[in-house]
Amino acid sequence: MRLLVLGGTQFLGRHVATAGLDRGHEVATFTRGVSGEPPAGVRALHGDRDDPAALPAALADWQPDLVVDTSCQTRAAARNAAAVLGGVHGYAFVSSLNAYAHWPPGPIGPEDDEPTWTSDEDEYGPIKADAERILGAALPGRFLTARAGLIVGPDDRVDRLGWWLRRIARGGRVVVPAALDQPIAVVDARDLAGWLVDLAAAGASGGVSATGPAGMTTFGGLLDLVREVTGSDAEWVPVPEQELLAAGVEPWQHLPLWLPAEVARTAWDVDTTRARALGLPSRPLAESVAATWAWLQTVDQLPPPPHGRPSPGLPAELEKQLLAAR
Ligand SMILES: NC(=O)c1ccc[n+]([C@@H]2O[C@H](COP(=O)([O-])OP(=O)(O)OC[C@H]3O[C@@H](n4cnc5c(N)ncnc54)[C@H](OP(=O)(O)O)[C@@H]3O)[C@@H](O)[C@H]2O)c1
Known part of the structure; x- marks a missing residue:
């Protein structure tokens, strides 16, 4: 399938691009092109995702089936992706434990019991929570949001x-x-990356606390x-x-x-039962x-x-x- 990585030239996103290639997908990354290029074998698409015209222009000749979104840091970035990518088969989004209104300090129990931020604040957690809602509304039943804990690993x-x-x-x-x-508890970027690609390909949906076992x-x-x-x-x-x-x-x-x-x-103390059930390796x-x-x-x-x-x-x-x- 055609996998679009939003991000993909650094740390987690770069591992996602590699995992996509390893699984036989045709992979493209979308970045501004200011902090490096993707691994060999990956199509490099360029643009600023905060600009509403950039993604439509970059995707004019290349339509993805799957998206793994590692680079969303603004509400505009989420809105722009939602406007263009609502038709894909599966969309795996990298959020954070900070999307939970009670973390830190936590603890974080089962995902369905944990509210996420509902606030206009220009802060990391509320932005990730809003981005989840914006994209989730555009991709009903096909939007997986991985609320990552501490990510470690090469790069x-x-x-x-x-x-x-x-x-x-x-x-x-x-x-x-x-x-x-x-x-x-930590999660290795390579474990998270391969799992995100697999979940996007499976068209998985819902919120999941994505970190190592407590x-x-x-x-x-x-x-x-x-x-x-x-x-x-x-x-x-x-x-x-x-x-x-x-x-x-x-x-x-x-x-x-x-x-x-x-x-x-x-x-x-984060309950990762769902992540383990969905096969997140550790x-x-x-x-x-x-x-x-x-x-x-x-x-x-x-x-x-x-x-x-x-x-x-x-x-x-x-x-x-x-x-x-x-
Ligand atoms: N590190 C942790 O422990 C941790 C924990 C929880 C969650 N997270 C989340 O995990 C993700 C980590 O992603 P990551 O490691 O791949 O790195 P990242 O620093 O979030 O993303 C960097 C990538 O995004 C691209 N990018 C940045 N701004 C852009 C823009 N305006 N338009 C288009 N592309 C843009 C960069 O390329 P260019 O600069 O060339 O544009 C680069 O490829 C993030 O979403 C972070 O919030 C991290």
Whole structure:
């Protein structure tokens, strides 16, 4: 079938394009063409999806059967896609757990019990929730929205796991949160990508929380894997939450993936029964960590994180100060 990837030149979208080729689909990507080109064998269509004229022009000679939409970040982008792509056989949309009105902090139970945002705010979660409604109305019974949790894997320029890999690879004393037994869950971009293509091809519909099984690992379990994969001699220097916060360490940003206990207790508690029933794979975390490390070593200079976000990581001064105190 003809698969259109909205996005498709970076991280998740790039894996979607590759998964489409692997499954024998004819694949095209639609991007502005400013941050790279798709994998070989993929037709590169160009335009800005916020411009209502762009998709109709790009698709004048190439009509897709399936869509996987990884790049929707505005309501206009959703409206423009809905106006043109309502006739496809299956449309798999990449949303976020942030579309849920109660996440964070969660917990997130079965999808049908969890309201999504209904708000005009120009914020990530409300925009994703509105985009789901706009596209869902145009594709009754053929619109699948995957509310993704934390995505990891090669090509990840958001660089959260990447920062830990590079820091731990340098070795020595490494500041870590004291609550290393905190459960966390992630999804590998390659698992998510293949699954999205398969669900679009199946014409699947509905909302699904798309992340790894709750409790699949702990913060400490992940960091131990990172130490193992990088062959590092790093020594953990556990710092209690109150000290991290008092020193000005920003959760999630300065110590990527770290959340204060009060939020973490529920934020990582997401019911993924439907995702598992729909066949979302969850490869061993060691494989994801090893592949991300292998990819990082091929990259001279990481591109900046998407959507104008600052690069994650503990500023050197803060690290020095925290290490000097113990
Ligand atoms: N990372 C996580 O942990 C996480 C968690 C939950 C959900 N998500 C969601 O997962 C998705 C990740 O997608 P991704 O990794 O493929 O990267 P992404 O950064 O969301 O999308 C980048 C792709 O979209 C294209 N693009 C950006 N703006 C565009 C525009 N105005 N018109 C046309 N194309 C445009 C880019 O190419 P050009 O720059 O060349 O246009 C690039 O191919 C996102 O929807 C994100 O919200 C991520």
